[in-house]
Amino acid sequence: MLTGLIIKNFALIDHLEVNFSNGMTSITGETGAGKSILLGGLGLVLGNRADLSTLKNTEEKCFVEATFSIQDYELKELFEELDLDYESITLIRREILPSGKSRAFVNDTPVNLSSLQRLGQELIDVHSQHQTLSLTQSDYQLEVLDALASNQSLLETYRTKLSIFKTIDDKLKKLLALQSEQKQDLDYSTFLLEELIEANLEPGMLIPLEEEEQELIHAEEIGMNLVKSTQIISAEQIGVEEQLNEIRSALQKVSSVSEKYNSLFERIESMKIELQDLNQDIQVQAEQIEANPSRLEQIKQMLQKIYDLQGKHHCQTVEELIAIRESLDQKVQSTATLGEDLIQLKEQRDVLLHELEELASQLTEKRKTTIPSLREELESLLSILGMPNARFKIDLQPSDRLLSHGKDNLLFEFAANKGSNFGPLKKVASGGELSRIMLSIKAILSRFKTLPTIIFDEIDTGVSGEVSYKIGGVMHEMSQYMQVITISHLPQVAAKGAHHFKVYKETKDQSTYTQLKKLQTEDRILEIAQMLGGEEISETAILHAKELLN
Structure with missing residues (x-):
């Protein structure tokens, strides 16, 4: 969970310091106020590349520090793999020097950009209409299905044995070549x-x-x-x-x-x-x-x-x-002696192969049992989100090879409207449809596994008021299990947040700065009312804002 963020000398931000809480946080502000700048600064500590153009003052260094509470994320093995000191409260710091050089630190230990990116993937999931590629990939679709099927323990056993099997198989091939x-x-x-x-x-x-x-x-x-x-x-x-x-x-x-x-x-x-x-x-x-x-x-x-x-x-x-x-x-x-070693290795490989076939069969059966409920939940959620005729066809196709996830290939097809033909998501779903599908999948996943903080970046763009209200409801439901941060222009979505920040610009000494302010109840009513009715805030808008917040 993201608990704190400090940004200095980045784009229009001179100095910004904010603390975040669990649950759902809404971030609003006028177009151009700097919401994307806020995400850009956060992206630096997640391993995004940067250059001197991001420095507000090119004579001073840019500094971004994010604090995360990670005790529930099971990341100790990843920290060991990256040779980092594990702390339940982890600090990630990124600096861009006036020379153009970039430095990154995790708990004060220097790290390279690839390590920062690997760790960042486990901490924050930034989701926008343009970032739904993973949804169209078979491995991700299987991950969703396995989460619902409670296959994690079975998969870990399978992958451990598969790793041993591959080691023995490689050794066997080398010995056969040597023989x-x-x-x-x-x-x-x-x-x-x-x-x-x-x-x-x-x-x-x-x-x-x-x-x-x-x-x-x-x-x-x-x-x-x-x-x-x-x-x-x-x-x-x-x-x-x-x-x-x-x-x-x-x-x-x-x-x-x-x-x-x-x-x-x-x-x-x-x-x-x-x-x-x-x-x-x-x-x-x-x-x-x-x-x-x-x-x-x-x-x-x-x-x-x-x-x-x-x-x-x-x-x-x-x-x-x-x-x-x-x-x-x-x-x-x-x-x-080589002949004796070959016999022994073949026996070990055959035993492991049998065990892997059994585990793969168990994975397949649990997946088959889970597919109807996954399909039903997805279609139900999409109906709530304004896609009442959305349908999924989810099938398992057997593979003749041992794959990293068993012996199944997943066929995940979609049809948005009545009479439409089923097809792969990446071919038949629009950007808006993919966003709502991803929201539905993340909502389902949040109940079954610990997910990183998710940031929804205006995925509700272009939807109606009623659908936006439902989208806000789904995000609010997700926030019961994980930290949800949503950047939105829609009052129906913003009102669902337990916490609310406003991004705005101010001019001082001939310079423009992006600021972030946490809204209390009265300020929040006015912000929602302004989002409903524009600059002229009417009594009706205020009443409607109160109704939404209640």
Whole structure:
């Protein structure tokens, strides 16, 4: 609910400050007095665009602040989505600087224009003869029907499940595409993996194999030189070991003379022991070495396989090949796991699809049950509003797709007169007819859901006195459930307001200003009487004004 409005330096408004109450508020004034300017200023805090031409004094900033009481509007989620601090009494401020820049704040938090527009849609609904486009749209018509059918809870459940369904369905489609892609190279990946597995690769295996290959290739040469070596060591009289013994014997004779000769003896003793060990190892190696063509061929094949794999996979080491093997193994395994994931996702999707079909069916049934009462109420209200022959044809057409509101398309057709053919609202209804239809729909909706403040901007233009009285009655009935502000030239409508403001112009210091004044009882009688009879207020007009106000 709009509770306060402050406008400074906007068009013909120098400074205006007004408080609003719940119920129905009437705003009247002569043509050109500035009622549209008042709406324009309010439009700034609702996210309308503005420029420097709206500034009364181009050297000062324009300032508009609106206060709203929003505790009944269930807007906490929207505030969270817009990253705004939620306050039950919310202040929206808009500033237009002399430079042309615009700034907006919600509860002192800066916001961009799109966020302001989203929030504004939930706070005020400005309705004029030129703003009935939403009425002709199927989504809005369904929203009306669902409000009367008390489908809100069911719709929330449906939309929550539909969101989950779409997420799972998208994931399923991506996995199916991935599976198709993987299947194309799965055979090749499996072949490469098997090839690497057959190679029995182990870390550090390449160097020992290459060394063994060299031993087998040079086995005869190695054996011959090992035998020659041990012969040189062990030969009698001229062998290294025999000569070492002679040196040892000579040094032993002088070892007792001093420590330095004893040290020489010990060293030759160590050399003799080491030579004996070396000779023994050479003999062992000589006995073990032998030509083995079959083993050599086996090693050659093993090495060639490793070299071929390194070339195929563009790497230099066995360790890199092992890493590639593990990667291929994971890839092949993931394809198998992907199949299991697909089965699970399909099961989840099928369960959700069944639940959504059930919910959509429930929505359809409740809508079908509600359509007759909606049609009856609309036709009844329009008859009161001067359209006694207005008729509606409201039908549900099944959809083969899951839509955001179920599986129904709504056919909402209208005929204004007897004998007229039914047709879509946007094609067969005039602007005045659309305004009265929208008024009727809003009147019905106000009983079933919390609506934002509605401002009727001269939608009663061009109607007769009796019909205008009925329009005022419908607005007054709506004001029992919501805040209604009506801008009107008709006394029958204005008189229905619980509160009454007059917009007027005054001239001061060669400048014209728009002002807004709240009318008390006596002033209100005079305003209604003037609207009835013109500038010359007669006793009859005053009596009629009192009658209307009573």
